[in-house]
Amino acid sequence: MSATTTTGPTTEPRVVVITGAASGVGHATAEMFRDAGDIVFGLDLHPTVPDGVTFVECNVGDRASVDAAVETCAQHGRIDVLANVAGIVQFGRFEQITDAEWDRVHAVDLKGPFMMIQAALPHLVACQGNVVNVASVAGRVPQPYATAYAAAKGGLVTLTQALAMELTPTGVRVNAICPGTVDTPMVAHVASIFPDDLDPRLAERLLMLLPGRAIAPAEIAAAIRYLSSSDARMVTGTILAVDGCMS
Numbered sequence: 001m002s003a004t005t006t007t008g009p010t011t012e013p014r015v016v017v018i019t020g021a022a023s024g025v026g027h028a029t030a031e032m033f034r035d036a037g038d039i040v041f042g043l044d045l046h047p048t049v050p051d052g053v054t055f056v057e058c059n060v061g062d063r064a065s066v067d068a069a070v071e072t073c074a075q076h077g078r079i080d081v082l083a084n085v086a087g088i089v090q091f092g093r094f095e096q097i098t099d100a101e102w103d104r105v106h107a108v109d110l111k112g113p114f115m116m117i118q119a120a121l122p123h124l125v126a127c128q129g130n131v132v133n134v135a136s137v138a139g140r141v142p143q144p145y146a147t148a149y150a151a152a153k154g155g156l157v158t159l160t161q162a163l164a165m166e167l168t169p170t171g172v173r174v175n176a177i178c179p180g181t182v183d184t185p186m187v188a189h190v191a192s193i194f195p196d197d198l199d200p201r202l203a204e205r206l207l208m209l210l211p212g213r214a215i216a217p218a219e220i221a222a223a224i225r226y227l228s229s230s231d232a233r234m235v236t237g238t239i240l241a242v243d244g245c246m247s
Contacts, residue, residue, distance in 0.1 A: 020086030180243030
């Protein structure tokens with residue numbers, strides 16, 4: 001009589017790669033995965049990632065930097081979760097946007113996730129991992145005076161959905177989160193650069209982004225962790241709004 005071997009779910013820690021891990025949502029996400037016992041790599045230009053998280057210097061808008069960072073993160077032979085959190089904001093009148101500003105916003109907010117996913121894809125496919133992109137409410141409900149940012153985040157939403165369809169046969173899941181106003185230094189920066197001569201009708205709409213209870217970074221981190229978990233194994237191509245009904 002031959003023995004039967006049953007393979008259950010792995011108990012090995014997952015390898016998690018998080019961009020923008022030095023502050024805000026990325027920092028909170030790195031803490032949450034670390035506390036769950038995962039092996040966490042925090043990618044950023046600044047080394048202020050949480051204790052217990054391996055810092056990897058990376059400019060997500062630069063191909064060579066991305067490729068080198070992913071190679072470092074894949075030292076365990078796998079990447080189970082890629083969370084593209086890094087982002088920068090743009091604010092101001094459309095006619096004042098320079099080519100350099102447009103390119104900088106799109107390099108970080110849209111091209112960055114594209115390059116990160118492309119570099120990590122062989123490792124994600126090998127272990128049927130998953131990707132969570134952090135977009136924005138501005139990618140679903142475009143905001144005036146933030147056209148470069150809204151265009152980049154809207155592109156990230158569509159990239160997520162298209163790639164989820166393409167990668168379904170490989171077992172790799174791709175989802176995105178569209179946060180509303182999160183209590184981070186970036187939101188404080190937006191408040192500080194508000195133009196003082198906005199159209200009053202648009203100003204009223206824009207100010208919806210700022211008052212009321214801001215979302216805690218840990219609340220976005222929890223959503224990222226859910227989408228990357230086995231509880232969400234049938235969830236792919238989903239754009240999850242975590243915005244207090246703003247959208």
